Amino acid sequence: MATRKVRALAVAFLVFGIRGAAHGADHFGIGRPATEAEIAAWNIDIDRDGRKLPPGSGSVAHGRAVFEAQCASCHGSGGEGGTGERLAGGLGTLASAKPVKTVGSFWPYAPTLFDYIRRAMPMNAPQSLSDDDVYAVSGYVLHLNGLAPEDAVFDARSLSAVQMPNRDGFVSDPRPDVKP
Secondary structure (H helix, E strand, O other): OHHHHHHHHHHHHHHHHHHHHHHHHHOOOOOOOOOHHHHHHOOOOOOOOOOOOOOOOEEHHHHHHHHHHHOHHHHOOOOOOOOOOOOOOOOOOOOOOOOOOOOOOOOOOHHHHHHHHHHHOOOOOOOOOOHHHHHHHHHHHHHHOOOOOOOOEEOHHHHHOOOOOOOOOOOOOOOOOOOO
16 A cells, blocks of 8 residues: 555655655646637637627527437436536526526526536537537527526627526625725
């Protein structure tokens, strides 16, 4: 057992180097800050108010087709879940003993839904959907939660205007270094 620990320690020194280990968590000498272009490519800067959402639009009807082709195998055809998270339902359950956290019950802002889908979905091919497809899928998921009519079309302005049921269910971060 002690031999394994010694080997693990030796590997750590080889991987991080004596210098990196000596500086601890402050400086390992690896990595670099992301460039503005890299950040923009991942759309990390789309905020809850929808600033910097890209141009484009998508209908709930088109979202249904994209969802069936790209999302239903994990999330179920009605967003009820499966191997992936449940996306629909759960309204009014957050204060219960068994809260159901879905887009409709828990998610506070619709633009961040767009951002998440665009960056992370589908799980087997993230960032493969066009902006129009992401607007459409976002609209369809909102429709599954009763937050958008079947004939709705979403773009940056209309998606930002959606009032999510749990919008006021979060508190501001009181730390002085965090800006809302």
